[in-house]
Amino acid sequence: DGGITQSPKYLFRKEGQNVTLSCEQNLNHDAMYWYRQDPGQGLRLIYYSQIVNDFQKGDIAEGYSVSREKKESFPLTVTSAQKNPTAFYLCASSLTWSTSEQYFGPGTRLTVT
Amino acid sequence: ELKVEQNPLFLSMQEGKNYTIYCNYSTTSDRLYWYRQDPGKSLESLFVLLSNGAVKQEGRLMASLDTKARLSTLHITAAVHDLSATYFCAVDRVDQGGSEKLVFGKGTKLTVNP
Numbered sequence: 001d002g003g004i005t006q007s008p009k010y011l012f013r014k015e016g017q018n019v020t021l022s023c024e025q026n027l028n029h030d031a032m033y034w035y036r037q038d039p040g041q042g043l044r045l046i047y048y049s050q051i052v053n054d055f056q057k058g059d060i061a062e063g064y065s066v067s068r069e070k071k072e073s074f075p076l077t078v079t080s081a082q083k084n085p086t087a088f089y090l091c092a093s094s095l096t097w098s099t100s101e102q103y104f105g106p107g108t109r110l111t112v113t
Numbered sequence: 114e115l116k117v118e119q120n121p122l123f124l125s126m127q128e129g130k131n132y133t134i135y136c137n138y139s140t141t142s143d144r145l146y147w148y149r150q151d152p153g154k155s156l157e158s159l160f161v162l163l164s165n166g167a168v169k170q171e172g173r174l175m176a177s178l179d180t181k182a183r184l185s186t187l188h189i190t191a192a193v194h195d196l197s198a199t200y201f202c203a204v205d206r207v208d209q210g211g212s213e214k215l216v217f218g219k220g221t222k223l224t225v226n227p
Contacts, residue, residue, distance in 0.1 A: 033214075042217035042218050043203075043215075056212070058214075097211075098212075100146075100213040101158070102146075102215060104156040106154070106155045
């Protein structure tokens with residue numbers, strides 16, 4: 001089955017630790033995205049990648065980092081510099097960078113205490 | 114800067130009733146998407162509206178787009194409990210580099226009561 005997988009589903013970390021969220025897709029999509037969702041809020045774009053080995057900051061990139069070494073993988077690292085990391089993180093992909101229809105993974109709920 | 118506003122943000126309705134959710138956006142765009150999200154789950158694509166006057170229907174939901182008014186509506190007909198979820202609209206924007214990205218509204222949390 002084609003789709004987007006994110007792992008883990010739930011993640012707990014202590015304040016001050018970096019944590020990496022996984023996102024893998026087998027849709028052969030060029031573009032991938034990371035969003036953050038807070039309770040009662042819409043999705044806010046953290047980073048996006050149009051093609052392999054390229055990525056751009058979104059609207060709320062501070063305290064986050066990404067890499068895109070393979071087409072199918074776009075991991076997100078939440079660093080200790082992110083002041084309010086507890087949130088629901090969603091990964092998405094689209095066929096190309098000029099295609100706006102996006103398909104979403106199941107999400108990772110990160111709790112930092 | 115593109116802003117997307119949904120209203121209402123919370124909607125409680127009885128089964129069998131009709132209602133409309135509104136999505137207004139601030140700058141020109143020809144593409145609009147509606148998504149559904151169940152609690153703790155990901156976003157499920159409902160409708161893709163690609164041109165002015167586009168209307169799409171699936172079951173008890175119908176979405177329309179008026180690009181001149183910068184308005185999309187999601188109409189619910191004879192609501193049933195299974196429609197309880199949060200509904201998001203998202204509008205396409207093109208950044209300076211030509212990449213297309215989505216800007217999301219805050220969502221409308223719909224609760225359908227028996």
